[in-house]
Amino acid sequence: MTNPRTAVFKEKDPWKLALEVAGLGVWDWDLRTKTTIFSETWCRMLGYKRSEFPDNADLFLLLVHPDDRERAIESGDRHLAGHCDSIETELRLKHKNGSWVWVLDRGAVIERDADGTPLRVMGVQTDITRQKQAEQDANLMNERFKLALAASETGIWHFDVGAEQSYWDGKTCEIFGLDPRASEIESETWHNFLHPEDRSEAEQRHLAAIGDDQVMKLPYRIIRKDGEIRHVETLAKSVSTQGAAGYLVGTIRDVTDEIEAARALYAEKERYEITLGAIRDAVISTTVEGVVNFVNPSALKMLSTERSKLVGQNIFSLFRNDETIKSVETENSCDFKNGVTLEIRSELYRCTSSPILTATGDSCGNVYTFQNVSEETRRQRQLAYAAHHDALTGLYNRVAFDNALDEALETAEDTPFAIFYLDLDHFKALNDFAGHAAGDEALQAIAKAANTCLPKGSIFARLGGDEFAVLVRNSDVAAVRKIAGDVIAAVQTVDPGYAVGGPRLGCSIGITVVDDSSMSASDALAEADDACYAAKSSGRNRFSLFTEHKSHVTSRLTAAREVADLTAALDECRVILYAQEIHSLERSDGHCNRVEILARLMGRDGRIVGPDAFIPAAERFGMATVLDRWIIRKAFADYGDLLAGMDLKLGFNLSAQTLCDPSLWTFVESTANKHRTPLSQIAFEITETAAVSCFDTANAFVGKARQNGCMVSLDDFGSGLSSFDYLRRFPINCIKIDGAFVERITDSEVDRAIIAAVVKLARSLHFDVVAEKIETAEIVRQLRDLGVTHGQGYHLHRPEPLADLVKRRLHSMKRVDIKAMTG
Structure with a gap:
């Protein structure tokens, strides 16, 4: 019951x-x-x-x-x-x-x-x-987080992008000299605290961090209300939220004491090194028994040791027992009087000794001087190495590969071999999105990864850019297929560490097996190149063996597919206009009234694809003019009537096909009139390669453009042998110095001298000068010292959608107008 x-x-x-x-x-x-x-x-x-x-x-x-x-x-x-x-x-x-x-x-x-x-x-x-256990765990984690923040003297903050409102916790407010309690802060409050010299970079970096997946780390200075200058360091990351503009969240801490301590330590170190390092040669002094009692910095560097580990040791015992010191067979200082040659850590030194005498002439010790005599030998070795190796990757260069190929061809009938032609996939996208420094790092990593897959005795060379070649003493088809597959897999494992908005880095490989000694080196390499193109045409990230017919058929299929893809993108308006600012280097605020128009393609899946995916197809298959005109028409239609009000000049790159079109100026002029675009706000950039294709037609266009107020720049100046000749033959008014000279200006006296000469020439001709590929603040400083007036590169501005740039510029103009009205 x-x-x-x-x-x-x-x-x-x-x-x-x-x-x-x-x-x-x-x-x-x-x-x-x-x-x-x-x-x-x-x-x-x-x-x-x-x-x-x-x-x-x-x-x-x-x-x-x-x-x-x-x-x-x-x-x-x-x-x-x-x-x-x-x-x-x-x-x-x-x-x-x-x-x-x-x-x-x-x-x-x-x-x-x-x-x-x-x-x-x-x-x-x-x-x-x-649920209760989860709440308890969350509370515990929160308390630990608060304790960690308190211990590290770190403040936390977040910025509501849509509302333009910031939230600072108590520590953040305290760092800025405000009442130390959590508060909602107006966006303008933070801007007012920024040090004038750091304001532009701090604002730009914070704006750039919005929407970026990477954590941004930025040191900058603030000025508190009482006038005190403090150094702070912030970490920030963008957080997306559905249905809202998102947030920028971050931490901040006062690093003023760290900065001042580092400066004091550096000053002390400098005084010490200047005083004791005045003598270039290594100097060691000892007692009569050979016990070391003094050593200068050069000697410490020579022996790769510390002062505490050297002082007190017997110098003869040291030389006898140190495996890195060779050619020493002595027990006393007498052998050093006339000088002996020592090899110390692969460096050659001439060592001599002199006695330290008392007033009565008695010896109280010895001074040993070590003069490095290996520099000249090293320079000769370096020059020999550089003549046959790529400076960036350490691989063989084109000269060394051609020599090896010529030697291999001489015995090809008896010893057949294979040539691998490697072309990286989507590498240009990495360069465009992340900069050339990131591209260089990726090339080094790829070279290292691919090299591990090659058999011993292979000749691995970088031909230039993102193209490589390998000569393998093996003609077995199965073996070369395996090698190619291993190399592709190795390249795919390389992570450049940057999200470029497109496919990952990959590698297409063309292979040809050579067994004919009568074949020329250029023909052998061309076969591998054709096979590589066939691999790219088949979808990239794969390899292809050369056959005469296969290469021809694949080229046709590729042409049809790539032309169709690009045509569809233009018809569907999936080509997006991007812009990169050209900054004035003469003004401290980085004033900009010029941009270079770039293009990106939006895939049907929404991904942004770099220009390497469609520009080569356009140029190779005759669509460059269609693409260039589409870009000009789109920019004029969307922004032409706004340019004068914004004081903004748009610069367009013109391909060789476009410059060869006799009706180009008629198109530009009629399109400008239709969309009320002032031609004085338009610039065109041409290269030597484009201009030489049809000089008369290009010259006529440049003349009409200049007569109507357009700026015309000679792009990549100095990259070809005819650069100075084109200054005489074309009525241009701007020179853009090739980035190859700019990016290594801090290390190369030759590049600095070339840029100085170009600046002097430009001034005499009343031309503007723009330096490309500016990657660091030090490059900016040196360019200013050389008199360069304008600059362009990732350090100054990363390419962004033109629509975003115009919107920001118009918003800035409105804010200025409002301030003027209320002032």
Whole structure:
């Protein structure tokens, strides 16, 4: 029989199924009979079977945790008294195994008498033990986080991009000299604290961090309201939120003491090194017994040791036992009087000794002088190495590869060999998005990874740019296929560490097997090149063996596919205009009123694809003019009537095909008139390669453009042999110095001299000068010293959508107008 006071709820099948699925425990309290009925799932939730409950009307209260019992009773009483609509409380019930189960108890009166007196109450209990544990863990983690922030003196902040509102915690406010309590801060407040010399970079870096997946680290200075200058360092990362513009979250800490300590330490170090390092040669002095009692910095560097480890040692014992010092067979200082040659850590030194004499002429020690005589030998070795190796990757260069290929061809009939032609896939996209420094790092990593896959004795060379070649003394087709596959796999493992918005780096390889000694080196390499193009045409990231017919057919298929893809992108307006600012180097604020228009292609999946995916196809298959005109028409239509008001000049690159079009100027002029675009706000950039294709037509276009107020720049100046000749033959008014001279200006006296000469020439001709590929602040400083007036590169501005740039510029103009009106 069922216990009259405490029973187990017997569910009908539908209820039972529902409760089983939901995991809910149901209770039914009859106030008339003082009987509480519990469901089977409620019993199971506490680890019991139906028959295991004792006969006790207060069973529920007996199971409730003592600390929760009063709250549970109060929740029920308040509901029965009509003070709340339902019972809802969190409490703990004792499990059969002795543990405590957290439950969420919800219930309500379901039956009343005619007077409204409650007769029956029913409810459910949900197991929330895991939720409670998660809350406890989260609270613990939060406390640890607060403790870590407090210990590190780090503040936290976030910026609501849409609302342009910042939230600073108390520590952040304290760092800026404000009341140390969490506050909402207007965006303008932060800008007002920035040091004038750091304001532009700090604002630009924070803007660039919005939408970027990478963590931005930036040191800068602030000026507190009391005039005190503090150094701070911030870490920031963009956080996306659905339906909103997102947030920029970050930390900040005051590093002023660290900066000042570093400066003091540096000054002390400089004084020490200048005083003791005045002597270029290594100098060691000893006692008469040969115990070292003084050593200058040059000697420490020579021996790659520390002063404490050297002073007190016997110099002869040191030379005898140190494996890095050779050609020493002596027990005393007498052998050094006339000088001996030592090889110390692969460097050659001429060592001589002189006695230290007292006033009476007695010896009290010796001074040993070590003069490095290996520099000239090293230079000769370096020159020999550089003549046959690539400076960036350390691989063989084109000259060395051609020599090896010529030698291999002489014995090709007896010893056939294979040529691998490697062309990296999507490398230009990395350069465009992340800069040339990132591209150089990727090339080094790729060369290292691929080299591990090649058999011993292979000739691995970088031909230039992102193209490589390998000569392997193996003609077995299966073997060369395996090598190619291994190289492709190795390249794919290289992670450049930058999200470029497109496919990962890959590698296409063309292979040809040579067994004919009569074949020329150029023909052999051309076969491998054709096979490489066939691999790219087949989808990239694969290899292809050369056959005469296969290469021809693949080229046709590739042409049809790439032309169709580009045409579709133009028709569907999936070619996106980007812009890179050209900054004035004469002004400290980096003023910019010129941009270079670039192009990106948006795939149907929304990914942004770099120009290497469609520019070569356009140039190779005759669509460059169509693409150039589309870009000009799009820019004029969207922004032409805004250019004068924004004081912004748009610069367009013109391909060789476009410059060879006699109707080009007519198109430019009519399009400008249609969209009310002032030609004085337009610039065109041409290269020697493009101009030489059809000189007369190009010269006519340049003349008309200049007559109508357009700027015309000679791009990549200095990269060809005819650069100076084109200054005489074309009526240009701007020179853009090739980035190859700019990017190594800090290390190359030759490059600095070339740039200085170009600047002097440009001034005499009243030309503007723009330096390309500016990657560091030091390059900017040296360019200013040389008189370069304008610059362009990733250090100054990373390419961004033209629409975003125009929007920001218009917004800035509005803010200026508002300030002028309210001022």
